[in-house]
Amino acid sequence: MPTILLIEDEAALGMIVKDSLEMRGFTVQYAEDGEEGLRLFRAALPDIVVADVMMPRLDGFSLAERIRAENQTVPIIFLTARSQTADVVRGFELGGNDYLKKPFSMDELIVRIKALLGRQPAAPEAPAGPLPIGRYRFDYPKQRLHLDSHAADLSNREAELLKRLYDQRNQVLERTVVLRELWGDDSFFNGRSLDVFITRLRRHVKDDPQVQIINIRGIGYKLVV
Known part of the structure; x- marks a missing residue:
């Protein structure tokens, strides 16, 4: 199953999300701040990153910049209570792939994770050559x-x-x-x-x-x- 790197500084929310994802068959690596998240990213090489924006030590946007300097393709989903247009645009410009506003449902998060992992049934077939x-x-x-x-x-x-x-x-x-x-x-x-x-x-x-x-x-x- 795909490995998800979850980075969320609210420990109670983080454990709820982690447990919910694991119950649905995902492997989850969990960190409570951006620096620990970056260390786990380098160690675990996850299939997708789900990161809070407002975090101690290294915020989600700065974390995304660090990840994109090393890996251009791993999908990144931001979790945040901030919904200003400027924040949303900045997140995508820094390399984010999706943006989920708190509070969110687990079903919505899982749908977005599966879409970014390329599981959507409507995805086009791969062509034979370039x-x-x-x-x-x-x-x-x-x-x-x-x-x-x-x-x-x-x-x-x-x-x-x-x-x-x-x-x-x-x-x-x-x-x-x-x-x-x-x-x-x-x-x-x-x-x-x-x-x-x-x-x-x-x-x-x-x-x-x-x-x-x-x-x-x-x-x-x-x-x-």
Whole structure:
């Protein structure tokens, strides 16, 4: 079963979440602060990280920065009571994959964990070889984007989003459809998360001017090659 690194400084909440996840078959490594969480991350190499934002010694955002400096692909879910748009956007810009506001239900957390681990039944099948996107070659199964001798590692959600854009290339990928498939719903905060990931994908393909990700206002996005 997948290994989850759970980092939560509220010990009572942390143990409830840990026990609930283990009852559902997950292996859980638990830490009560960011520094211990970083140590466990390096030791356990978890499949996914679930981290509180407001923590002693090393907060969740700083922890995400440290993790992303070492690993670009492991999914990160933030848990927080803070819901300001600026905090949400900052979390995604620092490499987070999802954002769950406290209080939350365990069923919602598990759905989001499974989605990030690639278990959603609607996920597209892996192609046989690298996909051509202008001068780029997109290795979807390995979540890597190649340009000449350079390769960039994509996060799970970046790869899933780019695959959907590729499948709909030169056509409009509807915003509501991709939000429901990858985020679970088309809420405001998830919409802001999608905007951040589109910005990150544009940075990944900026070295080929023939490749563009265009915003179709009020509808969605189009990958133009």
